[in-house]
Amino acid sequence: MTSAARRTGMAGMAAAAAAMLVAAVVGWVAWRNVAGQEPVQPRGAGPESTADAALAQRGAYLARAGNCQGCHTRRGGAPNAGGRAIATPFGAVYSSNLTPDDDTGLGRWSASEFWRAMHHGRSRDGRLLVPAFPYPNFTRITREDSDALFAWLRTLPPVREPQRAHELRFPYNLQPALAVWRALYFTPGVFVPEPGRSAAYNRGSYLVNGIAHCMACHAPRNALGATREGPGEAAAAQGSLVSAQNWYAPSLSSADEAGVAHWNGDEVVALLRTGVAPRGWVMGPMAEVVFRSTQHLNERDLRAIAEYLRALPQVAARATVPQRGRMGEQSGRRTEAFAAGAKVYEKHCAACHGGRGEGADGYLALAGNRAVTMASPHNVIKAIRDGGFAPTTLGNPQPMGMPPFHGVLGDEEIAAVASFIRQAWGHGAAPVQALDVLRAR
Ligand code: HEC
Ligand code: HEC
Ligand code: HEC
Structure with missing residues (x-):
């Protein structure tokens, strides 16, 4: 065989191997897409119990x-x-x-x-x-x-x-x-109860991971939009940006974010039933979840969800933004920014949230509020820009509201007041930049 012929022969073999690989991948993809599917019955072919x-x-x-x-x-x-x-x-x-x-x-x-x-x-x-x-x-x-x-x-x-x-x-x-x-x-599969867990825990897991699809928002997603399935549920409950909405769904596995392991069952039930609880109010997409969905669930199911959420393994929250240092302390410029934020707060916010962030007249406190100090600044910016109402529920029929400030305050001022509440009253969260506010539009 000449070397040229040998080369063509090798090329042919490489092409055949590549073709086989492509066929194998296509076959695997096709198999993954039909695995476990029973043939469907058209309407009228089988018994339909729909009149029940x-x-x-x-x-x-x-x-x-x-x-x-x-x-x-x-x-x-x-x-x-x-x-x-x-x-x-x-x-x-x-x-x-x-x-x-x-x-x-x-x-x-x-x-x-x-x-x-x-x-x-x-x-x-x-x-x-x-x-x-x-x-x-x-x-x-x-x-x-x-x-x-x-x-x-x-x-x-x-x-x-x-x-x-x-x-x-x-x-x-x-x-x-x-x-x-x-x-x-995507792997299809009906929920399998965990042996050794209570019936309530398993019911809670069925609801949270199945029909109530809490993890569709609260689990982190990769660049292709798939929720990441890590080792255990803790990884599956790590918090995620709600796609294209600029709301951050905080981790259900971290006490610094939305984890409720340190709440009691009544507090979790109150949050899901009324939208307000002693240690948190819902807003944005979560207010819609409470309004349309969880307020209508029965006591047993809410208790089951609470039991499941409280038993989720706790992990440290991912730092979603690098800590940029505290602004009140260091350079003179930063102290100025802190003072500017304090001024905006005094003028526009203190009437409801209190002079020391303690919450006036039943309005929620910002001091000691984890929604304010969470690593991700998305929700604080959203709340200030767009305002909002807690959901109207049977347990809270006339929810209090917050006006939107995007027409009143510029990006710089929103950043300053957001930074202020993240650093005042003993808080130590990273400040917010005007660019973060611009990006949140
Ligand atoms: C987060 C949004 C969302 C929720 C919640 C949701 N759906 Fe959908 N659903 C969609 C979208 C978007 C499509 C279209 C998918 C497509 O065309 O590829 C869809 C498609 C469907 C389809 C397929 C219809 C068809 O013509 O092929 C069915 C069935 C369905 N949904 C049932 C439900 C039921 C039942 C519920 C409540 C238990 C529900 N969906 C909740 C967004 C949602
Ligand atoms: C459409 C997306 C979405 C879905 C679905 C969703 N959440 Fe949320 N959730 C959010 C966002 C965004 C926040 C942050 C805003 C806030 O604190 O209310 C949040 C906040 C929370 C908090 C923290 C509240 C606080 O004040 O500390 C808990 C607890 C929670 N969700 C539980 C659940 C449970 C349980 C379900 C399923 C029944 C669920 N979520 C479904 C988006 C979602
Ligand atoms: C009229 C009263 C009122 C004023 C003025 C007001 N707020 Fe609020 N604020 C509220 C209410 C009510 C909520 C809860 C809204 C909801 O649940 O959607 C809230 C929620 C928030 C939250 C979200 C906290 C959480 O736990 O989810 C932040 C952050 C916040 N306000 C900051 C501010 C800042 C900063 C200002 C001034 C620029 C301000 N607020 C002015 C009433 C007010």
Whole structure:
């Protein structure tokens, strides 16, 4: 054989090896996307227990626990008829119509096709669904709960509302890209109770990790938007930026953030039922969770969630921003900034939050408040810029509100007052820069 022929032969072998590797990867991706799927039964082929009123009632409860309506209703649209844009780092996606309309909703779906969507993230026509639909969490729910949800959805009035096309950027708009993502990061599987744990703990884990999809916000995500599954649940509960909203969902495994291991059960139940608790008020996306979802849960389920959250292993919070040093102490410039922040505070904030941050007239205290001193400054900036109300709940029917300050204070002033409250009253959190405020828009 000449050396040229040998070279072509080698090249041929390398090409064949590469082709085999590609085939193996494609095969693995394809297998990961169908593994464990039973064949679906079309509507009418199997028994459908959807006419059962008790089942539908249970479904209505689960739909609240899962806040289906929050994502599946556009502003001004019919409840659950879809069309709401959900911002993701990869572009906007639009929720689907869940009402039983034959052409644009779930009218022609069977319970088994619905189960495949909830458990495997596939639409009726086999299309892979984007994980902005939290099926990586919903996959944990049981078939019975899926059937109950479906039975409830079938009792809704059918609404005609065609699916809007997603606006995902290339390559995230491609089904093969989604197939690869799923192969890497999505494993379908119903919740398995942990042996040796109480029934309440396991119920709490089922709700938090499954239907209530708390971890869809509170678990950290990698650059491809997958929640990181680390060693144990502690890693899965480490806190994360809520995609494209600039709210930080703090870690449920850290006392410095949203961990509640050091709270008592009543305090956790109060937070989830009324939105206000002795040691924390909810705001932003969490206020919506309480408003639409957790305030409607029964006492037993709230106690179960509290038991599970209080038992989560605690880890030190990740420092999400480098400590830039305390501003009140060092150079003269920093002392000036501290004084400027104090002035803004005195003028615009003290009437409600108290001269020493202690909280006036039932308003919440900022002194000793972990939401103020958390490493991530995102929520403090959001609160000051956009203001907000605690959620309206049965237990707190007339919540107190905070006005937005973005029209009143400039970025510099917001940064100064945010830095002030993070460093006054014995706090030692890093200051906030005007650039951080600009980025939060
Ligand atoms: C965080 C937002 C969010 C929540 C909460 C949510 N969904 Fe969705 N859902 C979506 C989005 C976005 C889609 C569209 C996915 C796609 O087209 O790839 C979707 C799609 C679906 C589909 C597939 C419909 C189809 O035509 O293929 C079903 C079924 C569904 N959701 C049911 C539910 C149920 C039941 C709940 C409550 C238990 C729920 N969803 C809660 C965002 C959400
Ligand atoms: C849509 C995203 C999202 C979902 C879903 C979500 N959270 Fe949150 N959560 C947040 C954000 C953002 C904050 C920070 C703002 C605040 O403190 O209210 C937060 C704060 C919290 C806090 C700390 C409150 C305080 O004042 O110390 C707890 C506890 C909590 N969440 C528990 C839960 C539980 C339990 C669930 C599921 C039932 C859940 N969250 C679902 C986004 C979310
Ligand atoms: C009219 C009364 C009022 C004024 C004035 C006011 N706040 Fe608030 N503030 C509130 C209320 C009420 C909340 C809780 C809002 C919620 O739950 O969404 C709050 C929440 C906050 C939070 C979030 C704390 C947490 O635990 O989640 C911060 C930070 C904050 N305020 C800072 C400020 C600063 C800084 C100013 C001045 C620039 C200010 N507030 C002015 C009433 C006020």
